[in-house]
Amino acid sequence: MYLFNTLTKKKEHFVPLEDDLVRVYVCGVTVYDDGHLGHARSAVVFDVLRRYLIFKGFRVTYVKNYTDIDDKIINRALKENRPWTEIVTQYIEAYARDMHRLKVSKPDVEPRATEHMPEIIDMIAQLVEKGFAYQINGDVYYEVGAYKGYGRLSGRKEEELLAGARVEVDERKKNPMDFALWKASKPGEPGWESPWGSGRPGWHIECSAMSIRHLGRTFDIHGGGRDLVFPHHENEVAQSCAYTGQEFARYWVHNGFVTIDDEKMSKSLGNFFTIKEIFEKSNWKDSVTGETLRYFLLSTHYRSDLNFSDKALSEAKSAVDNLYDLFRRLEESDSTFKGDNDQALERPLKEFEKQFEGAMDDDLNTPRAIAEFQRLRGEINKLLSAGLSNQAKKKAMGSFLKFGAPLGLWQVATKDWEFSPFTVKLSVADSGTVELEESIVIEKGEPSDEWVEQQIQRRREARERKDFAEADKIRKEVESKGVKLEDRPDGTTRWKR
RNA sequence: GGCGCCGUACCCAAGUGGCUAAGGGAGCAGUCUGCAAAACUGCGAUUCAGCGGUUCGAACCCGCUCGGCGCCUCCA
Numbered sequence: 001m002y003l004f005n006t007l008t009k010k011k012e013h014f015v016p017l018e019d020d021l022v023r024v025y026v027c028g029v030t031v032y033d034d035g036h037l038g039h040a041r042s043a044v045v046f047d048v049l050r051r052y053l054i055f056k057g058f059r060v061t062y063v064k065n066y067t068d069i070d071d072k073i074i075n076r077a078l079k080e081n082r083p084w085t086e087i088v089t090q091y092i093e094a095y096a097r098d099m100h101r102l103k104v105s106k107p108d109v110e111p112r113a114t115e116h117m118p119e120i121i122d123m124i125a126q127l128v129e130k131g132f133a134y135q136i137n138g139d140v141y142y143e144v145g146a147y148k149g150y151g152r153l154s155g156r157k158e159e160e161l162l163a164g165a166r167v168e169v170d171e172r173k174k175n176p177m178d179f180a181l182w183k184a185s186k187p188g189e190p191g192w193e194s195p196w197g198s199g200r201p202g203w204h205i206e207c208s209a210m211s212i213r214h215l216g217r218t219f220d221i222h223g224g225g226r227d228l229v230f231p232h233h234e235n236e237v238a239q240s241c242a243y244t245g246q247e248f249a250r251y252w253v254h255n256g257f258v259t260i261d262d263e264k265m266s267k268s269l270g271n272f273f274t275i276k277e278i279f280e281k282s283n284w285k286d287s288v289t290g291e292t293l294r295y296f297l298l299s300t301h302y303r304s305d306l307n308f309s310d311k312a313l314s315e316a317k318s319a320v321d322n323l324y325d326l327f328r329r330l331e332e333s334d335s336t337f338k339g340d341n342d343q344a345l346e347r348p349l350k351e352f353e354k355q356f357e358g359a360m361d362d363d364l365n366t367p368r369a370i371a372e373f374q375r376l377r378g379e380i381n382k383l384l385s386a387g388l389s390n391q392a393k394k395k396a397m398g399s400f401l402k403f404g405a406p407l408g409l410w411q412v413a414t415k416d417w418e419f420s421p422f423t424v425k426l427s428v429a430d431s432g433t434v435e436l437e438e439s440i441v442i443e444k445g446e447p448s449d450e451w452v453e454q455q456i457q458r459r460r461e462a463r464e465r466k467d468f469a470e471a472d473k474i475r476k477e478v479e480s481k482g483v484k485l486e487d488r489p490d491g492t493t494r495w496k497r
Numbered sequence: 498g499g500c501g502c503c504g505u506a507c508c509c510a511a512g513u514g515g516c517u518a519a520g521g522g523a524g525c526a527g528u529c530u531g532c533a534a535a536a537c538u539g540c541g542a543u544u545c546a547g548c549g550g551u552u553c554g555a556a557c558c559c560g561c562u563c564g565g566c567g568c569c570u571c572c573a
Contacts, residue, residue, distance in 0.1 A: 028573090029573075039573050040573085043573080154500085154568080155501075156500065156569080203571085224573065225572075225573030226567080227571095229568075230568065230569065231569085232572090255573070256502090256567095257567075258573085262566065264567070264572090266572065267571085299510070301510090305567080307509085311508075315509065316522085319522065322535090329536085367509095368511055368519080371511065371520035372519095373520090374521060375520065378537090468532065471531085471532080472531095472533085475533070485533080485534075487534080489529095
């Protein structure tokens with residue numbers, strides 16, 4: 001398998017440090033607000049990386065942190081006049097819920113900064129001791145000039161950084177690029193006792209401390225959004241390598257942004273909206289919304305930017321609907337089965353498997369992998385109309401399930417799939433804020449299955465006595481409630497929401 | 498200002514030196530159907546922002562131009 005490594009700026013053959021064990025650390029979120037679609041993308045991308053590694057037969061230790069102490073958390077607590085711990089608890093729960101709805105598997109370890117204070121303090125102390133950091137009035141700074149490899153990850157030279165520096169000038173720093181490892185706490189702020197007085201860790205040190213603690217001094221993959229490359233990951237590399245004297249993460253993997261009107265989704269632009277919002281305003285049940293979002297998020301290569309819109313989402317939904325339509329037919333036993341094309345199924349399945357792995361092995365090319373699924377859909381549809389035994393259909397369905405697993409797709413029970421179109425409208429208001437406007441016509445869970453079955457029975461009787469006007473009237477009535485009827489060749493009728 | 502990414506059909510999106518430029522969505526036409534849906538078949542880029550160069554050969558390599566975006570500040 002090949003992965004694009006930000007460190008070397010090229011695709012590299014991925015080989016873990018220790019035979020079949022892959023150690024992965026992914027930067028999680030700072031828990032001071034609800035997660036937005038950008039967070040969803042990062043989470044899904046690395047979830048797929050993890051799933052695919054397991055699919056390939058690796059064992060994976062997957063660590064994803066929560067940053068649970070930070071200026072933004074303190075500010076939010078101050079603003080809302082609540083304890084900061086309450087903010088943290090609330091948003092960790094919210095994030096966990098989002099992840100669950102997106103079908104992102106739970107990491108093996110979910111460390112929190114506040115639970116690693118001894119390691120963090122010890123690491124800073126040693127950096128000071130080794131001459132890579134210095135203390136000023138209770139603050140501790142990392143001295144960029146003392147480490148020769150600074151800028152390696154982000155591809156910057158120190159002079160360039162200085163030339164373009166927009167960093168707030170702090171006269172006390174030896175170099176404007178020096179960054180805080182430890183921040184002295186002001187009265188009333190949360191603080192932990194340390195050799196430099198009461199304070200809290202800087203943003204970057206926690207990830208170094210937690211990754212080293214849970215994965216060792218050198219581990220395989222470190223991931224996160226592209227915006228973390230500089231300064232966050234650059235700083236992590238600097239402080240970690242200075243601390244351990246050895247290599248830190250071997251492969252750095254970064255995902256592209258989610259954009260709105262081709263601009264990065266971000267808090268400051270106000271063009272973001274939350275994962276929670278999409279689920280709550282969607283007219284589908286969570287499993288269907290989650291699947292649609294996953295499909296959408298994986299339909300573009302992870303390193304490219306991905307533009308979000310209501311149109312893009314409904315296109316994704318249509319594409320997934322067509323797959324589930326096939327799944328339903330694969331699961332129906334067909335009493336009119338005639339031909340025998342079971343043998344003809346072998347070749348497309350084999351070819352698909354080969355292409356799927358080829359795509360995924362090539363730097364996690366999920367758009368290509370998805371295209372292969374679509375191609376297979378066409379092949380199987382053809383065979384299906386020619387006639388496939390129930391056993392062959394089961395086998396075909398098995399392939400979708402098996403190869404969909406690494407993407408986290410096709411796992412919704414077909415009876416739970418909802419075929420109704422997307423009815424949530426996304427709009428960017430003049431103010432620059434993004435809103436989801438609801439235009440839901442159909443209540444969730446309505447009408448009842450029993451009612452639909454009754455109408456189908458009524459319609460069948462009408463059709464039998466050739467009263468097509470009545471039959472069409474019933475169809476219209478049922479459709480007005482969001483249910484579509486499909487007559488099958490054997491005279492039975494299937495229906496879908 | 499420094500560094501970097503991107504520009505492929507109506508929309509989304511693979512492909513990055515050589516078979517007919519994947520796949521999806523939308524559209525149109527046809528087959529099937531009492532009607533419909535689904536499915537299937539056909540149609541759709543002589544062309545990959547533009548110009549120039551390298552090469553036997555380029556969407557893919559190089560240069561310039563135009564357009565869009567990102568990082569350099571908290572950010573997935």
